[in-house]
Amino acid sequence: GAGVSQSPSNKVTEKGKDVELRCDxxxxxxxxxxxxxxxxxxxxxxxxxxxxxxxxxxxxxxxRFSAERTGGSVSTLTIQRTQQEDSAVYLCASSPTFSSYEQxxxxxxxxxxx
Amino acid sequence: AQTVTQSQPEMSVQEAETVTLSCTYDTxxxxxxxxxxxxxPSRQMILVIRQEAYKQQxxxxxxxxxxxxxxxxxxxxxxxxxxxxxxxxxFCAFTWFAGSRLTFGEGTQLTVNP
Numbered sequence: 117g118a119g120v121s122q123s124p125s126n127k128v129t130e131k132g133k134d135v136e137l138r139c140d141x142x143x144x145x146x147x148x149x150x151x152x153x154x155x156x157x158x159x160x161x162x163x164x165x166x167x168x169x170x171x172x173x174x175x176x177x178x179x180r181f182s183a184e185r186t187g188g189s190v191s192t193l194t195i196q197r198t199q200q201e202d203s204a205v206y207l208c209a210s211s212p213t214f215s216s217y218e219q220x221x222x223x224x225x226x227x228x229x230x
Numbered sequence: 231a232q233t234v235t236q237s238q239p240e241m242s243v244q245e246a247e248t249v250t251l252s253c254t255y256d257t258x259x260x261x262x263x264x265x266x267x268x269x270x271p272s273r274q275m276i277l278v279i280r281q282e283a284y285k286q287q288x289x290x291x292x293x294x295x296x297x298x299x300x301x302x303x304x305x306x307x308x309x310x311x312x313x314x315x316x317x318x319x320x321f322c323a324f325t326w327f328a329g330s331r332l333t334f335g336e337g338t339q340l341t342v343n344p
Contacts, residue, residue, distance in 0.1 A: 147329055149331065149332075151332075158334060158335075158336050158337065159321065159332075159334035159337075161331040161332070161333070164331060166329060172331075175331070205273060207273075207275065209275075211329065213329070215328045215329060216328055216329065217263045217280070217325055217327075217328040217329070217330075218277060218280070219277075219332060220277075221267075221274060221275035221276075222274075223272060223273050223274050224273045224274075226273075
């Protein structure tokens with residue numbers, strides 16, 4: 117079946133603009149994660165959705181970052197008033213259930229803030 | 231807090247030879263899961279192998295095997311009969327229960343030379 121997909125693949129934006137990054141998890145997967153991969157910070161957890169439960173937002177670096185998951189499927193990560201330090205690859209992963217430890221990753225979105 | 235350390239930023243190996251990538255971690259948990267992920271230039275994170283901490287037997291997956299030393303908090307990856315397609319960034323990762331976030335090491339860039 118289809119894997120995790122993310123769009124766009126690459127995004128270049130000007131400092132101060134808002135951006136939206138999209139993640140389509142594997143069909144039927146109830147858990148969804150966002151991670152950020154940057155040169156200075158490595159791979160960092162951002163946010164976790166599990167079914168209809170309140171998301172774990174503890175990894176979001178600032179209040180400029182937010183995410184939602186509609187209908188328990190597609191997720192959108194929004195970054196407001198982008199800064200140059202937001203430049204990174206944003207990875208999405210999904211998992212079959214909250215009891216599964218295996219996460220399946222998408223190809224990521226490379227965000228460049230100029 | 232859990233931490234994962236990979237002390238080898240870069241490694242290289244000749245095709246068909248064996249290479250070992252190192253990983254250490256720190257946790258106060260007794261039960262947890264460890265993973266090695268591979269990230270080729272396509273950015274797609276691919277699970278290579280996983281180990282449950284409660285299992286004493288080292289995990290193996292074809293040419294990939296681990297040396298899990300729980301007391302030493304060490305989790306190394308051995309790649310046998312290296313192939314050109316093994317060239318990638320390798321990340322060691324940790325999670326303490328299913329459905330939780332992954333904590334990643336800094337990564338080791340492996341190059342397999344012909």
